[in-house]
Amino acid sequence: MQLPSALSWLIDDAAALPAADALLSGLGARLIADGVPLAGGALTLAVPDPIIAHRTWLWRPDSGAVMEALGFAGGMSADDPGNAGRSWLQGLAPGVVHEDVAGAGADAPMLDWIGPRAFSTDEAERLRQAARFAAAPLAALAAQAKLQAALQAYLGKRSAARVLGRPLRRSVGETIRAALLYADLRGFTALSETIAPASVIAALDAWFDRIGLAVQAFGGEVLKFMGDGLLAIFPVAGESPRSACDAALRAVAAARAGMAHLDQTRAAEGLPPLPFGVAVHLGEILWGNIGAADRLDFTAIGPAVNLVSRLEGLCRPLERPILVSGAVAAETESPLVSLGTHALRGIALPCAVYTLPD
Template sequence: MQLNSTLTWLVDAAGASPGADRFLAEVGAHLIADNLPLAGGALTLAVPHPIIARRTWLWRAENGEVIEAVGFAPADAAQKDSAGDAGWRWLAGLADGMVHEDVVGPGSDGPVLSWIGPRQFTETEIARLREVARFAAAPLAALSARATLIATLEAYLGRRSAARVMAGPLRRDVGETIRAALLYADLRSFTALSETSPPAAVIAALDAWFDCIAGAVHAFGGEVLKFIGDGMLAIFPVTGENLGDACNAALRAVTSAQAGMAHLDGIRREQGLPSLAFGAALHLGEILWGNVGAADRLDFTAIGPAVNLVSRLEGLCRPLGRTVLISGAVARETTAKLIPLGTHPLRGIAAPCDVYTVPDGQSAT
């Protein structure tokens, strides 16, 4: 039995695979072409991610379908077994044969290639699968390095921004003007909390706050662009000409965050901890989305009058006694019921701003 098709592909083309799912499907198809009896397979990679400890892709030979299963951090043995069992249950019923598994590369924590056959693999077939694992080491190392880079950038920048950074050169003059609904949110009385609480309690409060507000942003298709002390700037980019979709998504996100913070405050009160009041503002406008900074130290961010306005608008939450304030630009594009609060000047902004809030808005404290 020869592996001409599989080994040739691994040497010449596998390194260009766009992702682990395609790599697994391609190597499986080539193994079948080289007369290896396969019903399915799996590829597991460890990833540097704040939540996910490992990612496993599972491939079915009968239709070429690939799905993904994840194991969440902390990566204890029970979780690993649970994730693996869930994945193999998807392949269950394909065959009554055995599973062959190889750790690819040196050490015990490298990528794992697993194969399931319609019958017991012969010794010759096992030797061929081990040879495939040896030839797969180089392309999988490249694939793992690329996945590590992408996961790291997404953790620090967000998915859209990470993709933009990956696609562009590392220069200060790289950026684009986009339209987006902006959400700026900020904790109230954070300085006092920092002065009166142990550092660990302050970090725990910040993490809980950011989990709530960022989770709401991500749930409705937005992206956290920047954490600024105890504040956060998020964007909901406009796609096409429909401005209302981005505005409605931002409104749903901030409403969800209000509900989440109310629940969190209930838990904190039960623990004898102070509530975490916050203010949030929404605006719609154009932003320059790209690289700024020093010649050799860049930041990927958004700047422009719209960013200035949304941050100044959030500053009105306390004087107006509201948790959420919404600019006239957003109000004009949404069908949501809003309460007008009049026109107000904003510090550093030339024109006054029409200001709205959501019904039953909570009082800022």
Template sequence: MDLPSSLAWLVDEAAASPGPERFLAELGRRLLSDGLPLAGGALTLSVPHPIIARRTWLWRAETGAVIEALGFAAAPESEAGRDWLAGLGPVWEERIGPSEDGLLLGWAGIADGAGTFAADDAARLGDVARFAAAPLAALAAREARAALLEAYLGRRSAARVQAGALARGTGETIRAALLCADLRDFTALSEVTEPHAMIAALDAWFDRVAGAVHAFGGEVLKFIGDGVLAIFPVAVASAEPGADGASQGDNIARADRNACEAALRAVAASRAGMAHLDQIRQAQGLAPLPFGAALHFGEILWGNIGAADRLDFTAIGPAVNLVSRLEGLCKPLGRSVLISGAVAANTQTALTPLGEHALRGIAEPCAVFALPED
């Protein structure tokens, strides 16, 4: 059977597409080659995610470029793909598979005044939709799995797990800035607060700190009660010898500084966010949410740890222990943020030295610094 290029690709190769963006771009390119008069295309998938309900990819035939639009769960459902296609020309659209799968494939034709696709072209696009059902179902399943893993593990950890890093004890040693933070007097607050209000307070706290971590390129590894552990890994690419004449050692030092500076910016943004939240709570007659946070820099083992049938993709090592102990020093020292000497040595930010302090379970005293405005 001699199939058009687009249909043959859907049968033989499309299921191996690395993602919906590449799938849509390649399918659109092949439809153009097969003679279909297209101005653009749109592909929408529903995803199981706490914030994002739908992801839509928009392809423009003139440039071959694909952009992504997100539909959020809290927002009214919109037809981003259809609305965008309607601005290009007549629209052909078809739902792929069961309606609950949320798979929608659409195309815009070349605007010619008729306002519709020619009957033959519409029939050919119907064939494309039927042939696309199987590879799109595979792509949708992969995207759903990725969305779930990212929601529960974080983007970098999810990528490692999807790449096959599943065996217990597997991992790698990486350099990273670490952030450890938790709320003060949380136990006492929880005893006098209704459970739903306590959950809302925790969510608001985690939104501020996790939002700041993600904004500056970090990743939340875990929430532990009212606590957060996050990392800012050293970017491997920036540690390689560059074309600017810098040595490998210079680039490594620069990458270390970048990670520490990102962590410092994130903790400053967290403090600003919490100050604003406390103003809102005060206006509502609620108690503020004081917190403590610590930053450290060092090597960690990042990988699979746990029981044979229940694993956690997390970080362990002396650096993790130190940042946790350092955070426990915030309340005795009357500071909301404490910074280790390892971070202070990797930043140009002005910090206030607080001397060396012994940390429980840590052999050597730790040089401790604070933010000047703290």
């Protein structure tokens, strides 16, 4: 007995597809070729992401276009991941949406279809068979998406891509040039000893939201959280480091504005401010794996990392929240104020130090 083309395709070819949108459009086109009338389709996958609860791909057979809709954690659709697909499909054509769970478990993928009319019993059975045969390739795509989302959440997009694409071995990495941003809260250790642990976490989250999201907004990547501090990089693209340096400085300015607003909010609640220090430097780093034989960390090391951390340590004695190295100052047209040349602990040569205008 010859299988319908949609089922044969799911068995033979779907496992090699790179993404869920290709599976949805390919399956929909083959179902139409098998005689099932479709006016649209939707595929929903759960996503283990800190912000996104699920992703829904929406397919139109008339154009072949696939659009993506996101369901955010804590949002109205988070508890009903198929709602986005059903609502969109019901706006396309009359009829009842046919829905199948492709697999087992609470987070199993969901397939929704709608036709120009209500589906017959035979057509609905064909759609159910397609969902059963789609369970295996969709499970593989969901596992791949879960791994990628988890790595991106803990490492960042750039670092996650390199971890996935390279051997899990020590000494696997590359030397890159980047603008480095090192940030740290001031006096937070003493503060954390006087407030409840939940308040400590809330303050840290608020701080990391301001500095971390500012870094991402301007194309950087948080490489490491360290207690109440972080290290971020803005890799240099091409020959000139100007764009990376300018992006890092814009991120610092945005974070400073965000922290000023946060301190106003905290003051209104009777809470102390969160003073901070940020340093920005430009240099070469070794970006890759270090660690024990069976426990690795993907990070950045090198003299430039040492310098930016020591530079941040000058924020307190210089009474400035933001310090910029001479290497960055030489590559940017952003207005800076010179603070002279200073010796840095453990660094052989003195460093020209600048700050942002008030």
